[in-house]
Amino acid sequence: MALAAAGRVLLQAGSRLGRREVVDGARRFANKRVEVEADEAAGIAVMKLKNPPVNSLSLEFLTEFLISLEKLENNKNFRGVILTSERPGVFSAGLDLMEMYGRNPAHYAEYWRAVQELWLRLYLSNMILVCAINGTSPAGGCLMALTCDHRIMADNPKYTIGLNESQLGIVAPFWFKDNFVNTVGYRTAEHALQLGLLFPPAEALKLGIVDEVVPEDQVHSKAQSVMAQWMAIPDHSRQLTKNMMRKAMADNLIKQREADIQNFVSFISRDSIQKSLHTYLEKLKQKKG
C-alpha cells in the first residue's frame, strides 16, 4: 500500500518531468538525470544513470529514477530493464555525501526515505533487472547492483565494487547488510563490511558480488544476451520465485521503515559522524590536487 501511494505521487511529479523522442524504433524518455531507451516491441528498456560527475544518488536523482522505473513497471509490455551508467568509468559513486552532510534532520529523513524506496522498488521489481556495471560502484552503487537479478561487470582492474561504508566512518544499515550477506555469505560479508572492502572485477566474481566479468566493450551486448535468456522463462513462474526468495527480507525493512529513518537521522546528525564525513570529503578533494 505504502509503495503504491508513493508511486502515485511519483507519477504525478513525473508527468511534469521529462522529454520524449523516438530513436531507431525505441522510445527515449530523457529526464535530466536518467535516460531511458524503451523498446516496447522487445519489452526491454535500458536505464542509463546520468548524474554527473559521478552518478551519486542525490535526492533529485532518486526522484527521477523512481519516476522512470514506475513508468516502466506500469506498462505491462515491459518485462526487462538493463541498468547501466551513461558515463563509462563510474557506474555510481553511491549515496550523495552532500545529502548527508551539513543538512537538517527533516532533510536527512526525506533523503533516507527515498533511499529506502529505491531499494524496495528495485529489490521487489517484477521485471527482470540486469545490471551492466561499466565502472566503479561503491556502497550505494553496489547496493543498486545487488538488487538486480544478474550482474555483469566490465573487466577493468581500475573499477571496484563493494560496501565501503566502514572506511567513511559510517555503517551500512541492516538491509544493505542483509542484501550483501544473501549474495556473498555471512563470513565473507562480515569480513568485507568491517574493513569496507572494494573489490576489482576478478575478485568480485570469485565472491559472487557479480555473476560475470566481460571485456569492457562487450558489457552491453552481454547484458542483451543475458536478458534474452531470462526473457525465455515464463513471467509468472519467474516472478513468483523471485517474490518467494525476496519478500521476507523486504518485509523486514517495510515493517521497520520509520524506525530505520529515525535511526539514520540520529546517527548521521551526530557530530562525530559529520566530522568523519567532512574528513572523507576533504580526502576526495585532496586526491584531485
Ligand SMILES: CCCCCCC/C=C/C(=O)SCCNC(=O)CCNC(=O)[C@H](O)C(C)(C)COP(=O)(O)OP(=O)(O)OC[C@H]1O[C@@H](n2cnc3c(N)ncnc32)[C@H](O)[C@@H]1OP(=O)(O)O
Ligand atoms: C544507520 C545508517 C548509517 C548511514 C548509512 C549510509 C550508507 C552510505 C552509503 C553510501 O553510498 S556513502 C558513499 C560512498 N561512496 C564513495 O565512497 C565514493 C566516493 N567517490 C570516489 O571514490 C570517487 O569520486 C570515484 C567514484 C571513484 C570517481 O572518481 P573520479 O576521480 O572520477 O571523481 P572525483 O574527482 O573523485 O569526484 C568528482 C566530484 O564528485 C564528488 N563526489 C564523489 N563521490 C561523491 C559522492 N558519493 N557524493 C557526493 N559527491 C561525490 C567529489 O567530491 C568531486 O567533487 P568536486 O571536488 O569536483 O566538487
